[in-house]
Amino acid sequence: MTPLRQTWQVSLRCLRVIARQPAYLGIALVQPIIWLLLFGALFKAVAQIPGFHGSYVDYLTPGVVVMLAVSSAGWTGMAFIEDINGGVMDRMLASPVWRGALNLGSVAQAVITILIQTLLIVLIALALGAHYANGVGGVLILMLVAALLGAAFASLSNGLGVLARQRETLIGAVTMVLLPLTFLSSALMQQSLVPGWIGTVARFNPVNWAVEAGRSAAMSDIDWGLVASRVGLLAALTVLCAWFATRAFGAYQRSL
Amino acid sequence: MTRTPFENAIEADGLVKSYGDVRALDGIDLTVAAGTVFGLLGPNGAGKSTAVKILTTLSRPDAGAARVAGHDVLAAPVRVRHAIGVVGQKHGLDPEATGRENLVLQGEFYGITGRALKRRAAESLERFGLADAADRAAKTYSGGMQRRLDVAMGLIHRPQVLFLDEPTTGLDPEARRQMWAEIERLSRQEGMTILLTTHYLEEADRLASQLAIVDRGRIVARGTPDALKSELLGDTIQIELADADGPAARAALERVTDARDVVLDGGTLRARAHDGGATIPAVLAALESHGVRAAAVTLARPSLDDVYLRYAGRAFDRADSNGQEVAP
Numbered sequence: 001m002t003p004l005r006q007t008w009q010v011s012l013r014c015l016r017v018i019a020r021q022p023a024y025l026g027i028a029l030v031q032p033i034i035w036l037l038l039f040g041a042l043f044k045a046v047a048q049i050p051g052f053h054g055s056y057v058d059y060l061t062p063g064v065v066v067m068l069a070v071s072s073a074g075w076t077g078m079a080f081i082e083d084i085n086g087g088v089m090d091r092m093l094a095s096p097v098w099r100g101a102l103n104l105g106s107v108a109q110a111v112i113t114i115l116i117q118t119l120l121i122v123l124i125a126l127a128l129g130a131h132y133a134n135g136v137g138g139v140l141i142l143m144l145v146a147a148l149l150g151a152a153f154a155s156l157s158n159g160l161g162v163l164a165r166q167r168e169t170l171i172g173a174v175t176m177v178l179l180p181l182t183f184l185s186s187a188l189m190q191q192s193l194v195p196g197w198i199g200t201v202a203r204f205n206p207v208n209w210a211v212e213a214g215r216s217a218a219m220s221d222i223d224w225g226l227v228a229s230r231v232g233l234l235a236a237l238t239v240l241c242a243w244f245a246t247r248a249f250g251a252y253q254r255s256l
Numbered sequence: 257m258t259r260t261p262f263e264n265a266i267e268a269d270g271l272v273k274s275y276g277d278v279r280a281l282d283g284i285d286l287t288v289a290a291g292t293v294f295g296l297l298g299p300n301g302a303g304k305s306t307a308v309k310i311l312t313t314l315s316r317p318d319a320g321a322a323r324v325a326g327h328d329v330l331a332a333p334v335r336v337r338h339a340i341g342v343v344g345q346k347h348g349l350d351p352e353a354t355g356r357e358n359l360v361l362q363g364e365f366y367g368i369t370g371r372a373l374k375r376r377a378a379e380s381l382e383r384f385g386l387a388d389a390a391d392r393a394a395k396t397y398s399g400g401m402q403r404r405l406d407v408a409m410g411l412i413h414r415p416q417v418l419f420l421d422e423p424t425t426g427l428d429p430e431a432r433r434q435m436w437a438e439i440e441r442l443s444r445q446e447g448m449t450i451l452l453t454t455h456y457l458e459e460a461d462r463l464a465s466q467l468a469i470v471d472r473g474r475i476v477a478r479g480t481p482d483a484l485k486s487e488l489l490g491d492t493i494q495i496e497l498a499d500a501d502g503p504a505a506r507a508a509l510e511r512v513t514d515a516r517d518v519v520l521d522g523g524t525l526r527a528r529a530h531d532g533g534a535t536i537p538a539v540l541a542a543l544e545s546h547g548v549r550a551a552a553v554t555l556a557r558p559s560l561d562d563v564y565l566r567y568a569g570r571a572f573d574r575a576d577s578n579g580q581e582v583a584p
Binding site: 005009012016086088092094096 | 309344350357362369
């Protein structure tokens with residue numbers, strides 16, 4: 001019970017920050033909206049290429065949702081860097097609080113944020129003409145994979161923030177990781193239309209797992225085998241990343 | 257009075273800690289009896305904060321052992337954490353949260369919940385004079401209020417041992433006096449064991465019943481403030497030299513029979529004398545006969561500054577400005 005309670009209390013602390021400045025939620029949406037409009041217009045002709053199925057907005061929406069999850073989660077670790085600089089981290093670590101709660105509470109906040117943001121993007125895409133083939137159920141699965149991927153990246157960001165303690169390192173990591181992971185996936189372009197090596201790399205790319213599962217669930221006939229295997233992989237990754245972030249507190253203390 | 261199952265609240269034995277080539281702690285032994293206020297005195301970078309980090313389980317020593325509130329800091333860190341309160345050198349409060357929210361989250365970390373926690377948070381806001389500001393973000397507090405909130409957070413779980421790492425650094429004189437009064441109250445009325453680090457000699461003199469002077473990672477002197485001061489029988493004569501030739505001036509002063517413990521510290525010469533007033537004429541005569549010009553001569557009763565000078569071999573404020581901050 002105590003670990004759960006403490007996790008919830010830590011996430012309340014993070015959520016209060018958002019609740020007091022809800023504008024941040026909107027600011028964070030500007031970028032994905034630009035992606036949606038820009039890529040949608042830029043690559044509209046992609047749908048004309050022989051071998052491409054369906055409309056490009058349908059194709060693009062899950063990709064943008066997943067990109068949003070990665071970029072939004074990537075900044076999670078900033079709060080811990082603030083905590084370290086402000087002395088809050090040392091006070092928390094001198095208390096008997098369960099270390100896992102510090103990470104999971106912050107991850108929970110990131111996931112809640114991502115769920116709100118993805119819902120908004122899904123609605124905006126709907127207004128742009130996206131067609132959700134499997135209705136609400138499919139969209140919920142899309143949001144689930146976005147949440148899982150976001151949880152994994154939030155933990156990674158936390159772990160990295162605690163280990164590096166530098167804003168610059170985290171900013172560098174997020175900007176360096178986001179575009180390659182997106183382009184080495186089927187987020188923007190159908191796998192059958194990209195060079196073979198990209199397809200090979202994409203098989204090991206968590207962003208691609210989320211895009212494939214989300215697109216299959218929300219936009220076309222659901223391939224349950226594909227969805228289940230990708231969700232399983234993402235869940236395993238989320239656990240692994242949470243373990244890494246929790247261990248990072250110990251590494252931080254050893255460096256003191 | 258708090259009943260404690262241990263005689264010594266803190267026992268440290270041969271603590272060593274290095275950061276790269278810098279030896280922050282070079283074999284520190286400490287014993288703090290339960291229910292007392294212990295002062296760890298030294299300039300910045302002397303190793304005080306490193307010692308506190310180890311005793312509060314934040315950091316691990318490279319060598320040595322320590323027990324706090326009856327538990328081994330390395331073998332049972334979680335038990336130690338439950339028993340201690342820590343008020344760090346930096347503010348440990350969340351600036352975006354209100355005072356009440358800060359206290360409640362801190363209480364949750366110690367497993368205090370629900371109505372009991374609410375009541376405790378309200379009580380400590382009242383007690384630390386923060387009731388009116390309870391629901392304002394902590395970043396809007398004055399320095400003194402933030403420090404009081406820090407201490408309130410360190411006490412929310414009613415710890416047996418309280419660590420205060422430079423509790424009054426950066427406070428204005430009024431806020432400092434309030435903090436002193438609160439520390440005295442905790443010690444007298446609640447019998448709490450308190451270890452406080454400070455680089456204010458006055459603070460250590462006033463609050464601590466036992467002192468250890470730390471310099472360059474070692475304890476160079478320990479005892480009660482009075483005992484330390486009375487070890488230095490007599491007065492201090494301090495001479496600001498107008499010329500650069502310090503060694504010659506020291507040689508001159510060393511010939512004066514009544515002047516003892518002559519120390520040259522930059523452009524300042526210090527000596528101790530049983531009766532300072534009676535010795536000054538002889539000192540001036542000796543300096544003059546050796547052609548040494550003095551810019552100023554002062555006479556002082558023993559203070560902890562002299563204790564520090566005697567054991568660390570340099571003046572406190574000078575060590576302070578030269579001391580490297582080794583703690584990251």
